[in-house]
């Protein structure tokens with residue numbers, strides 16, 4: 125298997141490149157400086173030069189709040205560039221693997237969202253990722269479109285990393301308890317993606333670590349594990365106004381993925397602990 129990875133400098137991209145190489149795949153990672161996915165000519169050239177079996181797109185514009193103002197940039201990277209990737213992958217005979225988000229949903233559901241549920245994004249970021257989904261579904265002949273949530277892994281700022289940084293500077297923290305989803309580690313997401321790729325069963329998937337929690341519960345797990353001695357208090361989202369609205373409940377049901385893979389992904393608590401160990405935050 126020969127895989128080309130775009131956005132290989134991001135948290136998922138780095139892990140993907142490492143795991144693909146570990147599996148013995150011929151792995152060709154491109155960081156943003158080497159390949160800007162908004163340059164359709166460069167994308168096409170790279171695919172024709174590398175002749176990959178699969179293009180794994182880990183590149184994205186992920187600044188949820190900034191996207192309210194910079195929405196054209198978000199739409200370009202998360203939407204239009206994905207259409208170009210899909211067309212070039214088709215032409216080059218490659219499978220496209222692309223990621224989307226739980227933020228395509230409005231969060232009003234009272235049960236986990238399945239792949240049959242209708243997206244209704246609350247933010248420009250969510251709209252931009254939905255545009256990317258449509259580009260994949262409209263233009264890609266063979267694809268894996270994978271929605272995931274609350275991604276964390278070594279190599280970039282993420283919520284877990286921020287909680288640890290805040291805990292070093294404060295002995296009292298307030299974290300929202302009215303946003304609920306599933307933290308998902310890059311390690312488990314990359315592994316499950318490559319497992320899916322090997323099945324050849326193309327389509328739309330939800331892939332997250334198992335279980336769900338609020339931001340507050342996730343922070344509490346991290347702070348207890350790292351032995352922080354401060355006070356953690358639950359808060360409501362209204363106390364921290366942000367430009368972008370976020371869904372209150374965006375747990376994804378992995379039905380479909382679990383059936384193809386033959387197993388669920390590990391629990392978010394175990395994935396978080398493994399990350400904290402890898403980062404040297406707990407012994």
Ligand SMILES: NC(=O)c1ccc[n+]([C@@H]2O[C@H](COP(=O)([O-])OP(=O)(O)OC[C@H]3O[C@@H](n4cnc5c(N)ncnc54)[C@H](OP(=O)(O)O)[C@@H]3O)[C@@H](O)[C@H]2O)c1
Pocket residue numbers: 130131132133134135136137155156157159160161162181182183184185186201222223224225226272273274275276280
């Ligand atoms: N992070 C989350 O909580 C979360 C939640 C749900 C879904 N997802 C999705 O999961 C996937 C992986 O996310 P992640 O957390 O690994 O993201 P990440 O750490 O922010 O990495 C994204 C990478 O994309 C690169 N990039 C940005 N614009 C680019 C362009 N025009 N051309 C090429 N590369 C570009 C960035 O490079 P620079 O840093 O140089 O700009 C960065 O290395 C994305 O599709 C994301 O939308 C993420």
